[in-house]
Amino acid sequence: MSSRCLYIYVYDERPNSPDNSEYWISQVDTYGGGFSPVIFLSNIKDDRPHLTDEDDLRSKYRFIQEPFHKFSIKDDREKLIEFRQTVMETVSNNVLWKNQYMTTYGYELKEKLHNHFKQNNKHMSNKDFQTIAKKCGIPADKVDFVLKELITLGICFQYKHLEHFGNYILNPEWAIQGIYNILDTARNDDQARYIIDVDYVLKILDEREIKEKKQNKYKFPYEDVDFLFYLMEHYQLAYFSYKDKQHICIPSISPLNSPSAEIPMFDDVANSNKLRMTFGTENTLPPDIMARLIIIRHTHNKSEVNENLLWRKGVVLKYAKDTVAIVMAERCRIIVDVYGSESTKYISIIRKTLYTIFDTYNSIEPEVRYKVLFEKTPKLLSKILKDRRSSDKLMYT
Numbered sequence: 001m002s003s004r005c006l007y008i009y010v011y012d013e014r015p016n017s018p019d020n021s022e023y024w025i026s027q028v029d030t031y032g033g034g035f036s037p038v039i040f041l042s043n044i045k046d047d048r049p050h051l052t053d054e055d056d057l058r059s060k061y062r063f064i065q066e067p068f069h070k071f072s073i074k075d076d077r078e079k080l081i082e083f084r085q086t087v088m089e090t091v092s093n094n095v096l097w098k099n100q101y102m103t104t105y106g107y108e109l110k111e112k113l114h115n116h117f118k119q120n121n122k123h124m125s126n127k128d129f130q131t132i133a134k135k136c137g138i139p140a141d142k143v144d145f146v147l148k149e150l151i152t153l154g155i156c157f158q159y160k161h162l163e164h165f166g167n168y169i170l171n172p173e174w175a176i177q178g179i180y181n182i183l184d185t186a187r188n189d190d191q192a193r194y195i196i197d198v199d200y201v202l203k204i205l206d207e208r209e210i211k212e213k214k215q216n217k218y219k220f221p222y223e224d225v226d227f228l229f230y231l232m233e234h235y236q237l238a239y240f241s242y243k244d245k246q247h248i249c250i251p252s253i254s255p256l257n258s259p260s261a262e263i264p265m266f267d268d269v270a271n272s273n274k275l276r277m278t279f280g281t282e283n284t285l286p287p288d289i290m291a292r293l294i295i296i297r298h299t300h301n302k303s304e305v306n307e308n309l310l311w312r313k314g315v316v317l318k319y320a321k322d323t324v325a326i327v328m329a330e331r332c333r334i335i336v337d338v339y340g341s342e343s344t345k346y347i348s349i350i351r352k353t354l355y356t357i358f359d360t361y362n363s364i365e366p367e368v369r370y371k372v373l374f375e376k377t378p379k380l381l382s383k384i385l386k387d388r389r390s391s392d393k394l395m396y397t
Contacts, residue, residue, distance in 0.1 A: 004152075006091055007038045010073075012045055025061050026283045030361045037063055037090055041083065042070040065090060106146045108136045110155055113169070117156075120217060122224070123168040124156075159234065164227045174218050178228045179237070181205060181220065187253045194254040195307060197247045198225045236291070239298045241307060249298075251291035255311045258385055273343040274373035279354055279366040280333040286364075290314065290329045292357050297350075309381075316381065319346040326384060337373070337384075 007028050011021055021040075028038055038061070040054075054068050069086070071079035102110070112132050116124055133143045147169070150156050157170040185204045186193050193200070202225060220228070229248050232238040238248040294315050298305040301319075309316035314328040323340030327350070334354065338347045351368070358366055 005036050006087070006094070007036055008041060008087065009038055010041045010043055012043050021057065023284055025057060025064070027286060029061060029063075029363050030283055030286055035063065035362075037065050037094060039065045039087065039090065040068045041073075042068065044070055044072045102149065103146070105136045105138045106149060109133055109138060109146060110150055110153075112136070113150065113156055117171040117173065121171060122174040122218060123165060123170045126167045126169065129169045159231065162227065162230050162234065164223055164230075175228070175231060177218060178220055178224065179232055182225070182228060182232070183237075183250065183253065186250060194251070195241055195247055195249045198222055198229070201225050233295075236288075236295045239295045239305075249307055251294045251310055251315075252288060252312065256313075258311050258314055259309060259381060273339070273341055275338045275343045275347050276371040276373055277336040277338075277347055277351060278333050278369050279336075279358070280369065281364050281366050282332065283364055284331055285329055285334070286361060289334070289357060290327070293327065293350075293353060296353050296357070300353075314385075317350075319349070325350060326381075328385070 009021060009024055009028075025038060028036055040057075057064060065086075069079075069083055071083070073080060109132060113124065113129075129147070130143060133146065134140075138146055147156075147158070151158060154172055157172050157175055158168070159170070160166045182196075182201055185201055185208075186196050202220070202222065205220060229238065229240070232248065232250075233240060237252070238250045241247045241249040290313055294305055294310055297317055304317045304319060306316065306318070313330075314326070317325045317327065319325065320340065320342050323338070323342040323346050325336055325338040325346055327337075328335050336347065336350055336354075338350070340346070354366075358364055
């Protein structure tokens with residue numbers, strides 16, 4: 001999600017349909033900073049529609065475009081045509097991009113690159129790109145500038161620092177579809193895997209083609225999947241697990257609940273220096289925030305993260321022999337409990353990491369609070385999580 005987007009929220013108007021509009025509009029606000037326009041479309045499917053609180057949404061999110069559109073996408077052909085026209089006018093008149101211009105030769109290069117990717121090509125070599133740019137009349141000293149414009153517009157990607165494809169201009173559709181296939185493959189596996197390797201992905205993709213009798217638009221050989229793993233690490237979607245650089249861990253599809261086993265956590269942890277910190281927000285937290293925290297901490301120090309002690313909304317991090325942290329995400333806050341002799345130092349490190357993450361969101365300003373914990377520390381993770389839910393009032397801001 002980005003601020004340089006027009007968002008269309010389509011909601012099925014049925015009496016029993018869950019109303020998730022508040023959640024999704026708040027996510028647009030988080031990533032778009034209140035500048036990205038949102039067009040609201042209620043897809044009416046019967047005579048007893050569920051009523052959305054339009055006034056409440058208008059008062060909270062001024063970037064929602066008027067009016068709220070309500071019609072049947074399937075049956076109201078005329079209103080669908082009017083809606084499409086509204087979308088085109090919103091794109092044409094939006095102040096974020098209506099004054100953005102591109103040179104004639106830049107536009108010609110964009111079209112040639114677009115046509116190249118339409119033929120299902122996954123990339124173009126940098127050498128070929130330079131050749132086409134020259135044929136379009138782009139001065140040599142302007143090629144990099146035009147390329148940056150095309151990347152900003154989402155026409156292509158380039159990752160010079162990544163292995164294998166660093167010298168290529170990439171097809172965005174190929175990269176996005178590849179990452180989606182990897183996430184979808186792992187998420188829908190019967191064993192709910194969140195640690196996978198290249199061979200596993202290739203096997204499942206082949207089996208899916210045979211089962212569905214439908215050929216994928218793009219082929220993903222071994223070296224492509226390997227590169228996409230690096231790309232997922234770049235975008236903080238996964239991190240490389242183990243030492244062979246063949247396995248990745250995807251925290252966002254890890255188990256939903258905390259480890260059910262009675263795991264003794266604190267045999268080496270001192271019973272003093274127990275601190276709690278919370279990051280509270282008014283908005284619903286972005287769904288990727290816990291995964292990003294886990295990936296960043298693993299990047300800084302691989303020994304901090306144990307794959308058996310992470311779940312979709314939480315993680316146990318180990319900083320030193322006798323210092324650990326339990327981090328959990330709730331709807332509007334993150335709770336960090338740190339135990340051990342270096343708890344003050346470690347809670348400062350985690351605070352800095354969380355601030356770094358929150359700074360990437362455009363409209364979330366967390367309130368940070370602290371508490372000194374005096375109660376005796378249980379030795380089982382399940383007991384700690386249970387006790388936390390029963391008492392967590394904070395003392396200091």
